[in-house]
Amino acid sequence: MRKQALNVSFFSAPALALGITAAVSIFAFPIRSNAADVPKADLVNRQQLRVCADPADLPFSNEKAEGFENKIANIIGEELKLPVVYTWFPKATGFVRMTLGAKRCDLVIGWGQGDDQVLNTNAIYRSTSALIYKKGTGLDGVDSLADPRLQGKKIGAQQASAGATLAARYGLMSNVHGYPLMVDRRYANPAVDMINDIRKGEVDAGILWGPIAAYWASRDGVPLVVVPLVKDVGAARIAFRITMGVRNGDDAWKRQLNEVIRKRQGDIDKVLLDYGVPLLVDDDTSTEMITKPRTSATAEPAPAGSAATASSPAPAAATP
Known part of the structure; x- marks a missing residue:
């Protein structure tokens, strides 16, 4: 599957924007509007699966596509019939701002559930x-x-x-x-x-x-x-659900990814097990280990409002 780093340039014109706003305000009549009626802009690239990833963070990802998140990205791209391309940035301070936030990419494969910097999909694993x-x-x-x-x-x-x-x-x-x-x-x-x-x-x-x-x-x-x-596990919060992360507001994209996760959970599990990832069943009351890939019927999404969320900053949420 094709993979490449993206170089994107961004331009802004605050002075022009202010001028246009001022001109419109002079001639415009008051118009009542309902924010709920205004459709959200779809910022997701529908021709490529644009993944935000760390270039040197094994076992998760690297530029040689040797990490398990690289393999999971391939599964998502295969299911959506899209080529996988990467924007590389270290998972340290500023990762979300410089990738998803800058609209240079549309998906982070691994992110701790509950971090409000991103919109979380259903969990892809719990460890x-x-x-x-x-x-x-x-x-x-x-x-x-x-x-x-x-x-x-x-x-x-x-x-x-x-x-x-x-x-x-x-x-x-x-x-x-x-x-x-x-x-x-x-x-x-x-x-x-x-x-x-x-x-x-x-x-x-x-x-x-x-x-x-x-x-x-x-x-x-x-x-x-x-x-x-x-x-x-009961002594302190050490078990975490890991999700995919998309931009806040990309609700339709999140729902599409949730459907892919549901359909391909067994393939995702196989990748994780091949890398030796300790997998726990998706149930906060259980410490049972998953030893073979699940099927769609058993791969239930994480309960809404679960307490098992990551409370650390973004990189720590990605790797507790």
Whole structure:
């Protein structure tokens, strides 16, 4: 499928706009109007699937289309019979403003449910934070941060993340080694730094967002143990629904994407499972894991007004 970065130029003429407004106000008669009767402008490009993505944020996306969000974009493009094109921008401060907000693209594949910077589609998956450690270092069998064997251990966690909050809840903060959360991943990768520190023994264990933990713990060195913290989901908000994001106001586009998600949920699940993403059933009261792709009949949309929403800033919402 064809993929390319888009270079778009934007022009504005505030002085001209003010002049026209003034001229119209002189000659216009008062007209009653109902805002509800005015159709919304459709800003979505209907000839291409224009995706906003990070150029260096594996396992999610990169310019070589190696991430699972790249694969999901291909599924969406295939279903809509549209070529996939990309606008690249790091998922750091200003991501939404410089991509969706600037109308350079129409879709973010992965975004935390509940962040009002975007209009969320139905969830494409629900996941949780995970514990990572090296086998044979005294932590074998640990599956909860409540395990007393973690007391006194040096724990890696990303600052201001859900994992760090959970570590604090269990009294582990005195020995936490912090890693930055919001960075330009073209130049730094704190998750990989944490994984490498665990392998070297400089950190005893780490807490990362499950999709990131599963991906990097199996690459570039001795495989590490990755344990989804399903026993700790009730202790703090660490399980999140991930949606697609569109511009606020693009309601028709959102509905179209919801239909694609419903129809292709099984294909999306297969991509996620192939990347080792810990998938939880879409039910806040359950910590049951999904181990095989769902069908359309079982892939129910997230309940409206769900409490399981991301409360961090945009990049953290994308990768809790």
